[in-house]
Amino acid sequence: MPLDTSTYSLALLRLDGRRWNELRRLHAQISTQAAADGSSYLEMGNTKVLCTVSGPHEGKAGGAGGGPRSTQAKIEVEISFAGFSGVERKKRQAKDKRTSEMSHTLTQSLAALLLTHLYPHSTITIHLSILSQDGSLLAACINAATLALIDAGIPMTDYLCACTTAAPPTSAETEAGGDPLLDLNGQEEQELPFLTVATVGKGHAVSVLIMESRVRMEKVEGMLAVGVEGCKRVREILDKVVKEHGKRFA
Amino acid sequence: MPREAEISVNEREFIQQALRENTRLDGRAFDTFRPLELTFGDEYGVADVKLGKTRVIARISVEVTAPLPERKFDGVFQIVTEFSPMASPAFEVGRPTDAEVILARILEKAIRRSNALDTESLCIIAGLKVFHLRADVHIIDHDGGLIDASCIAVMAALQHFRRPDVIVEGEKATVLSVREREPIPLSILHTPLCVTFSYYEEGEIFLVDANLAEEQVRQGEIIITMNRHGEVCQIAKYGGATVDALSLLNCNNVALEKVKDMSKFIQERLEADAKRRDAGGLMAELSAENDR
Amino acid sequence: MESFSLKRSTVADRNQPNLSSKVYVRSTKSGKVQKIVRELYLRQDIPCSSNLCRECLRIAPKDSADKVAPFVLSDTPAGSKNYPNGQYLVPDTNAFLNGMDLFEVETAFHDVVILQTVLEEVKNRSLPLYHRLIALTKNEGKRFYVFFNEFRQETYVARNPGETINDRNDRAVRKAVQWYNQHIQEAVTARSKKSKRVPSVVMISDDRDNLRKAKADGIPASSLSDFVSGLENANELLDMISASQERQEIRSGKTEIFYPEYFTMSKMMTGVKAGTLHQGIFNVSPYNYLEGSVHVPTFDKSLLILGRENSNRAVSGDVVVVEVLPKDQWKAPSTKIIEEENVNKNDNPEAEDGENIISERERRALQEEVKRVHGQTTEGRPQPTARVVGIIKRNWRQYVGHIDRDSVRSTSKSSRQQQMVFLVPMDKKIPKIRIRTRQAGELLGQRVLATIDSWERDSRYPVGHFVRSLGELESKGAETEALLLEWDVQYRPFPKTVLDCLPPEGHDWKVPADTNDPGWRQRKDLRDLLVCSIDPPGCVDIDDALHARPLPNGNYEVGVHIADVSHFVKPNNAMDKEASSRGTTVYLVDKRIDMLPMLLGTDLCSLKPYVERYAFSVLWEITPDADIVSAHFTKSVIRSREAFSYEQAQIRIDDASQQDDLTQGMRTLLMLSKKLKQKRMDAGALNLASPEVKVQTESETSDPVDVQTKRLLDTNSLVEEFMLLANISVAGKNYEAFPQTALLRRHGAPPKTNFEELANQLKVKKGLELRTDSSKALADSLDKCVEPSEPFFNTLVRIMATRCMMSAEYFCSGTQAYPEFRHYGLASEIYTHFTSPIRRYADLEAHRQLAAAIDYEPLDPSLQSKAKLEGVCKNINVRHRNAQMAGRASIEYYVGQALKGKDITEEGFVMKIFSNGFVVFVPRFGIESLIRLRDLATPEPEADFDAENYVLDIKVGKGRKVELFEKITVRITDEKEESTGKRKVKLSLV
Secondary structure, three states: OOOOOOHHHHOOOOOOOOOOOOOOOEEEOOOOOOOOOEEEEEOOOEEEEEEEEEEEEEEOOOOOOOOOOHOOOEEEEEEOOOOOOOOOOOOOOOHHHHHHHHHHHHHHHHHHHHHHOOEEEEEEEEEEEEEEEOOOOOHHHHHHHHHHHHHOOOOOOOOEEEEEEEEOOOOOOOOOOOOOEOOOOOHHHHOOOOOEEEEEOOOOEEEEEEEOOOOEEEHHHHHHHHHHHHHHHHHHHHHHHHHHHHHOOO | OOOOOOHHHHHHHHHHHHHHHOOOOOOOOOOOOOOOEEEEOOOOOOOEEEOOEEEEEEEEEEEEOOOOOOOOOEEEEEEEEEEEOOOOOOOOOOOOOOHHHHHHHHHHHHHHHHOOOOOHHHHOOOOOOOOOOOEEEEEEEEOOHHHHHHHHHHHHHHOOOOOOEEEEEEOEEEEEOOOOOOEEEEEEEOOOEEEEEEEEEOOOOOEEOOOHHHHHHHHHEEEEEOOOEEEEEEEEEEEOOEEEEHHHHHHHHHHHHHHHHHHHHHHHHHHHHHHHHHHHHHHHHHHHHHEE | OOOOOOOOOOOOOOOOOEEEEEEEHHHHHHEEEEEEEEEEEEEOOOOOOOOOOHHHHHHOOOOOOEEEEOOOEEEOOOOOOOOOEEEEEEHHHHHHHHHHHHHHOOOOOOEEEEHHHHHHHHHHHHHHHHHHHHHHOOOHOEEEEEEEEEEEEOOOOOOOOOOOOHHHHHHHHHHHHHHHHHHHHHHHHHHOOOOOOOOEEEEEEEHHHHHHHHOOOOOEEEEHHHHOOOOOOOOHHHHHHHHHHHHHHHHHHOOOOOOOOOOOOOHHHHHHHHHHHEEEEEOOOOOEEEEEEOOOOOOOOOOEEHHHHHHOOOOOOOOOEEEEOOOOHOOOOOOOOHHHHHOOOOOOOOOOOOOOOOOHHHHHHHHHHHHHHHOOOOOOOOOOOOEEEEEEOOOOOOEEEEOOOHHOOOOOOOOEEEEEEEEEEOOOOOEEEEEEEEHHHHHHHHHEEEEEOOHHHHHHHEEEEEEEEEOOOOOOHHHHHHHHHHHHOOOOOOOHHHHHOOOOOOHHHOOOOOOOOHOOEEEEOOOOOOEEEEEEEOOOOOOOOEEEOOOOOOOEEEEEEEEHHHHHHHHHHHHHHHHHHOOOOEOOEEEEEEOOHHHHHHHHOHHHHOOEEEEEEEEEEEEOOEEEEEEEEEEHHHHHEEEEHHHHHHHHOOOOOOOOOOHHHHHHHHHHHHHHHHHHHOOOOOOOOOOEEEEOOOOOOOOOEEEEEEEHHHHHHHHHHHHHHHHHHHHHHHHHOOOOOEEEEEEOOHHHHHHHHHHHHHHHHHHHOOOOOHHHHHHHHHHOEEEOOOOOOHHHHHHHHHOOOOOOOEHHHOOHHHHOOOEEEOOOOOOOOOOOOOHHHHHHHHHHHHHHHOOOOEEEOOOOOOHHHHHHHHHHHHHHHHHOOOHHHHHHHHHHHHHHOEEEEEEEEEEEEOOOEEEEEOOOEEEEEEHHHHHHHHOOEEEEEEOOOOOEEOOOOOOOEOOOOOEEEEEEEEEOOOOOOOEEEEEEEE
């Protein structure tokens, strides 16, 4: 590709023309699927996710193990990738470890967010369809799930909002580094170390933090700070979407 | 599906109460590891790690294969984890539990993705022949802290391993047996190690290296992988209760201390093993490069 | 968020960006077609960066520290004839590609706007040019500003259906220029109502179509040369264009030329059999990477191979099949230095849209060459010229080199992106290698080991992969390992199986006290003889010891005792195999890479003083006139009385007060050796010379402190004479016993043509005659090559003569006729190596044969098979040569280190002259280095090269003539090459 992240220092512009602290266009709708109990459609730039929620409904005949789980609703997360979602049309393996990890993350974070004890012996199923991938995939999934769950009317403590941040691009000359970047697209994810962070509410209560690339520990602080700020901005946008939707019923 | 035996309500209460009173069941400080043991096999590349009652064995093996078509210039490196039913009744062969998937993913991210092993140096002839390195991780006994122990085992085994030398002449490659040529160590670029933090009381209490009982009681965990140079290779906090961002940063600092200690420990064990192998100073006799 | 130390403005920007998206199709290497969609956020807060503009200052972006980057473009830009109000320049891509040198001129070309579109195109075309451009933007005095036109809403241009990328980019450039003009106009009016000087924004382009369209749209535009002619110092600058404009090909070079396909194996084989094709080893000239040669039996002179297309992907060392070209295409060997580094420095490692196999610059370099050759009459006689049609065997090995900094796209260490980079091999004969790696950032500045994997027809350079990094450039460890790898010296520890072959007693092993022990079988007890050894100081692997004593009949008994290595190293065990593959011990300045484990080499075999050791002895009866009466060979046990260094021995001999028998014996040896030497010289032995220096190192750190030329004492030649004598005696004995399989060493008489050039040079320059009909004649005529005023001249001629010789080689007696056994340099009919079995495998084999010849033990079957012996000879010949080269390279490195940071003026001699440079030899340091014309002045001075008289008339300053053999004064400095970070000894004329 002609330009890469090393030119950032020249222009203070990212590959797609954004500044360091700008989110991509975030577009979301709720109640997109009439048949589901709750649904949402969310775009973060070119990352597009469709989410449906069904439940809470009666749990499977399982629950035999008993224990505390049966006093709470069980959360199941399924993620499927559309064949056309990536650059190359490829049938994605149904159960690869990366996807399992993603659904594990969603299950774990939502379990703490939702008031599951209100629905003993039941299951909440969340289905995410990835229609298009261009970075910040996990963050988009979390945001879409939050909206769909709100649409389904399942009680939760607050919004769970996520975004990604990257360590500032460095090159040999500018080792000192600059600004962390907010909300990465696919190309930036390829080149820069980044993390996904999800917070609950307006503060800095971090629910999910996943970083998969090597980075100096001093940089984590800045990335986290920008990420938490980003989550706040995402929360504002999601909140607006929910309120807009609510107005229709007013 | 067999399950982990649930911890009883009394026990749960007891552990939590003790933690509130700044005490762990085995009397450790909150930020201490259980006693760590590391031994090497007679063969190169076998590391046996005991962390308290948890025991993990990693074994490295190598063969020559064709590279993946999209990675012509890289050797293949694979980490295979196996939870043996011997370690815990919850483990079953052939049906990976969530824990197993997560362990595999963390090792993948901590070691493979962070480029701990230089796979480019495993290439013999690009597109035709590469070394295929396989690290088998066997969980022998499970008392919590599997991720930390497995990571130590794999990294120690990698540093211990020696691969056969190879001669490339034109378009022909000859792998030399250990008898013909001293095998050579792998090119390890850095040594990432994992530290798992378990937290309790809405993120007020952080424990390092929780044992199985403590793990069952925790509200959530944060797995941080670092090397001793202060580079974070991976952070994973998969949901669970929320934690203040600042405490996360604090975990990084603690992790660095722990990683430094462990790296030093592994280094010492490796040196001790090298000394054991060089009984009678015979290695010096074999050196070909000598001062004039 | 007060708890976080990083305070960042969280206010979203005023100018919410507008959205567009970029869609394009790309095809991958594997031939798949991918459709890529990218978002594009168009904005209005990208400043014009002109100090005239206030509006932009208001909207300019702030970084996290809330600072605005200072504006770059001057408010009073320089003007020119056509644009008296001053101008901002907006060059097109081809303007940079053609005239980068111009833009770098300090006195002109200020206030330049580099458009993002252009920057991207430049990066795609040539990374090195891109790096230069980026460097310009950092040069504050030049005021170069990168304007991101693709992100600014007003200047963004969408690609029209059916429009080519080039056309779209040209349109984008025009649009940006148009906007700039308008914007500056507005800015100036906004400042003050009175319309002041409004600078024009001028597009610079060499594309006619682009210029025409610009005119039509009323956009100020000019071609590079038109613009330059409007400047003050136009003439000077115009010259630079004419030089650079020829590089047009970069843009138009889409035509794909491939290397010719190789012939099939069967076609080559029949061709070689029929004599229409020839097989040989491909060699590349060290001074011109485009010139190779192949020596084939049918032709006296090596076949010349010129240019990339003719060498057809052959790499120095490959076994190739060549076809001789028709006579009218024959060329003369080049008289010019051509270095790949300089010719192809602008190449991109990533070859995306197919590239020409031969770059335009290479073609030009060769054409100039050919022109020059045609202009000559006598000297430039064309030589048989050939082209490579196929490769029998690749001799690719691992190559040591460094990563070319200019070829690296992103030097970021965190990037996991794979990039293609160039590896520049240390060995100049090897082409650059394309390497795909993820560690480019880390590998910069390191010594890197890599291999070649393949060389496809459509790739100008071979493709390889990274093996490992040896460490930082210039560090002792990395450079030592590099030279060992480069000369294929096996330096890794011995395998453990060797342990089983060592005596179990280890260092406690002793000659058995009991003479009935099997070890004593057929061994002569020579413990009473006054034996001593003479070696270089600090020698621990003592191969040989000597003694001499008078006999009652007035003759002398002289003994040469050689370490009995064959007693310890039995044929075909693991240790023998290891030794045979290593072939020789390699001596570096501070290190020794042993052929045998230390236990044997420096202890059990080594003929250390004061202890009993097994030996293999040659005993002669010699008359006082040094005639040999008889020779006798036996295994023995000796006890050396003393281990002398050459100097100690000399002092002892010269000290008249020493009258003991040991000293007397040494005096006898010295006396006899002088007579032996005289006889040898009379027989026509050559006294050759090679530039030898010794590096003195500090004992602790082994850092070099001084360089000295080696001093030769009488005792050096004492030892040498008797070793030669022993070798000759053993050779005779072995040949007599095994006429088919004796391992011998020969030195072929050099073909006359080898001396032609040197003889001609001596004749033309000094009026001296070099006679080469026999070694005797050569020796005598060399003695006459003296210049009374310059004692070193003779040595210089000897050094040059040595280079004309063949190299000596080991061979198996059955493979050659007896007259071919002759050792030319030593003027001996037959010769072998016997006296250094600890450090040479050939000697060990000779020991085994001699032991069988005297019926001490049966001969191992491996030494009776001609085929096996030939294999051994082939290997040790290579190892021997490599060991010498490695040793030389080590000295070279240390000399370089010793000269580090120094600035010395020293005298040197011109050894070779090219049309664009000459080679100077500095005896004081034994260094030989090239001085290129372009090193003398920039731009490169013109020079007249008189090939017939070996004179280079350089037009620099008042003019300077450089002649062959001339003694000149040179300045020796060391410099760090900017691009490679490598330190080099640099010579310059004083």
